[in-house]
Amino acid sequence: MTLNGIYSLGTKALMNAQVGISVTGENIANADAPGYSRKTVTYATSDSFRFRSLYMGNGADVQEIARHYNYYVEKQYLASNSETSYWGQQASSLSSVEELFNEKKDYGISSALDQFFTSMGALSQDASSDAYRTELTEYATTLSDQLRSLNDSLTAAREAADSELSDQIDTANQLMATLAEYNKSIVGNSTNTDLQDAMDLAVRQLSSLLDVNVIHQENGQYTVLTQSGQTLVDGTHAYKLAFEGPQSSKQLTAGSNYDGQVYFEGTGSNELTIDFVSSGPTDGSAGAATFRVSLDGGKTWLTDENGNELTYTAGDYDNRVSIEGVSVWFGSATDPNAAATNDASVGDEFNVVPKSGLYWYKTTSDKVNISPNANSFASDDGRLGSGSIAGLFQVRDQSITAYKEEMDALAKELIWQVNYQHSQGAGTEHYANVQAGNKVNDASIPLGDTQLTFADRLTAGGISLALYDKTTGDPLGTTAVDFSSIVPPGLSSFDPSQHSLNDVAAAINATFPGQINASVTDGRISLKAADGVQFEFAGDTTGILAATGMNTFFSGNGISDVQVDARVLANTGRINASVVDGTGLVASGDNTNALAMTDLAEKDVTVDSIHSSASQTLSEHLHSLVSKVGTDMDTASRSYTYSSSMAKQLDSMQQEVSGVNLDEEYANLTRYQQSYQAAAQLIQTANEMFDVVLSLKS
Known part of the structure; x- marks a missing residue:
């Protein structure tokens, strides 16, 4: 081999060692950098050359800078990471919701409900006590305030979930656009390991938001889809996700x-x-x-x-x-x-x-709803199945909204049960006039077909009124409202499938001519007694009073607007602790109706909501819901712990391949340093030989 050949070998070895030192230095510098994959230098023996009858070696060349990455393990990790984010998002969001249902000593809806019925029981022991009446309105106000406050808090939690969904979907769109840009850059540059790292890191970040499936193309590009098949990134094109309203x-x-x-x-x-x-x-x-x-x-x-x-x-x-x-x-x-x-x-x-839902746009005008649907499986209906976005949808729709709906059903049942019983009784003062609190959408159609919240609770039956002399208070008689004169004829009692609110007013006017005037204005019925006359409701088996909001204790139709009736707050004498007896009198201190309302605490009632239907006491319904909230939180936490451990295990498997081991890198650095020194020594030796040759010629 000539001296030039020795120089060439030394130079190659020197350059090879420099590349090795550079790659090792990069590994050490990025040991803690997220998404970085370990690189190693692969060398290949250079083609030998013939010198006379001998074949002489020609050193080695850098063949490639290899990136260590296991895509099989990564595919499993992406699925596990999406699942972890799905449960982690639920656990995080539910933790704040669970706080809303936490029952503290002497505080909370359960305590307020118990205190309300306890106070009702106290009134039943002394129905003439103004103090007990005032106390009852205070506890009832506390109960209704806490119900509305819980509803407001759940509404705020739902709005917060919507806001976070919007942010996360924007982030997903940004990541998809970034991947499309990476795809553009990788073509013709497929050996750029830093770009490959960036692409895989972006996919990991996207998998935290959505359940993704990645297809690696031969040109280095990534095609990214949801597990249900919607394309998110195809070549240099990023599709669009949109968070849109109802x-x-x-x-x-x-x-x-x-x-x-x-x-x-x-x-x-x-x-x-x-x-x-x-x-x-x-x-x-x-x-x-x-x-x-x-x-x-x-x-x-x-x-x-x-x-x-x-x-x-x-x-x-x-x-x-x-x-x-x-x-x-x-x-x-x-x-x-x-x-x-x-x-x-x-x-x-x-x-x-x-x-509000998540829509995937095929084109600028053609979209598909891919919001998670709890009533079907993502793989069956093309919906998201995991990722934090799916987790947020689950919390919003199947937790927060479900809790709101069940609490609303509970509040409705409380309103109906208390109002129905309250409407059967009488207070300490008679009515001169009264107007219903609830309006119908059409006073000319059967009451059972109207939009009254409690229209489906109306039943065929009778309603009676008792009249009194305003001056003396003497009873003037108790009479059932006669519907015989109302079309269709022949029905003396009320039928919700036949009689409208206008019919109810007409029947009252026909039954009490010159004594009570009933009218309907803006969908609300009003009763006004003639001069010198007062009246009291003496029983109602139809539910008209409770449904329309007359002679009731609570106003409102659900959790969002429940409160103590303004007439009761203004005059506690309107609390109907008593009943009209057979002679038309309301006995002083009579507690018949107060006892009946107290018994509601132990009455099994059916609370129907979209998500459940059970027959138990109001308090038991509330405890069941609180227990469900805790169970949902526990399920999310346990599932997160399990899926997180699986994701960590898979990440560890990936790190065994792609992670930087500093001890190994230090050893490589020493080896490359020694190679560099040896190459430098070879060049120095060749140089000394060259000097000897020159001295011989001189």
Whole structure:
């Protein structure tokens, strides 16, 4: 080998050692950098050359700077990371919600409910006590205040979840755009290990938000999809995710000429799939079209308690129907208050999403709802199944909203039970006039078909009024309201499927001519006694008083507006501890109705909500819900602990391959340093030989 060959070998060895030292130094410098993968230098023997009859070595060349990464393990880690984020998000969000239900000694809704009934019991022991009456209103006010406060707090928690969902979806879109940019840069630059690190780190960050599936292309690009198949990143194109408010859509059957649209009011945790099973107009008329409803995208349909499929009549706004807490009606395509021109056809389908949701845009105008749906499986319906975004949706819809709905159902039952019993009694002072607190949407239709919150509680029966001489207080008689003069004729008692609020007013006027004047204004019924006359309600088996809000203890229709009736607050004498006896008198100190209201604490009642239906006491219902909140939190925490340990194990497996071991790097550094020194010595030796050769020539 010539001296030039020795110089060449030394130079190659020197350069190779420099590359090794540089790569090792980079490993050491990035040992704690998130997403960094260990690099090593791969060398290959250079082609030998022939010198006379001998083949001489030509040193070694740097073949590649290899990046150590296990994509099989990473695929498993991404799935586990999404699952961990899903449960971690739930545990984090539920921890603050759980605090709202924590019952402290002498404080909390459970305590307030017990104190309310205890105070009612005290009044039943001395119905004439002003102090007990005042105390009852104070405890009732505390109870109603705490119910409304809990509702406000849950509403705030839901709004916070919406805000965080919006932020996380924006972050996901940014990560998707970043990956698209990386894909653009990686083409023709597939050996750029720093870019590969950045791409894998971005995918990990995205997997914390969404359940992702990554396909590695031959050109180095990543195609990223959700586990359900929606493409998030394809080459240099990033798709768009959008967080949008409540909305509806329609899909008409072939040949349908229906030109209307579905409209809705209210929010709910369930999506409604509406499928028409008979054709006709959608105005609520006798021949109107009917439809069925599914909560799982059409896999199953709502049924009654006997398992029969429920059908609903398609109506306009005045004939809207309540489905899973959402009011639904039909109008024209542009006006919710105008009727559609053409009839709906069998098979016409509408989807109502009464909540903000996540939509994946195929194009700028074609979108798909991919919000998690608790009533079906993500793999079956193309929805998100894991990641913190899915976890937030779960907390918002199946926890916070469910708790709100169940607490609202509990508050409704409390209002109804107390008001129904209270309306059977009488206070210490008689009425000169009274107006209902609740209004109907249409005073001319049967009360059972109105939008009164408690319209479904109305029953056929009778309602009686007792009249009194205003000056002397003497009873003038107790009479049941006679509906005989109301069309349809022949019905002497009230029928909620036949009689409207206007009919109730007309029947009262016909029963008490010249003594009580009943009128309906703006959907509310009012009763006014003639001069010199007062009246009292002497029993109501129909529920009209409790449903319309007359002679009641609470006002409001649910948890958001429950409070003690203003008439009771203004005059505790209006607390109906007594009843009108058989002679029409309200005996002083009578506690009959107070005892009946006290007994409500031990009465088993059915609290129906979208998520549960059980028969137990009000207090037991409340305890069950508090227990459910705790169980949900415990489930999320335990699931997070398990999935987190799995993710950590997989990450450790990945780190065994891609992580930097400083001891190993120090050893490599020493080895490359020695190689560098040896190469330098080789060059020095060649240089000395060259000097000797030159001296010989001279």
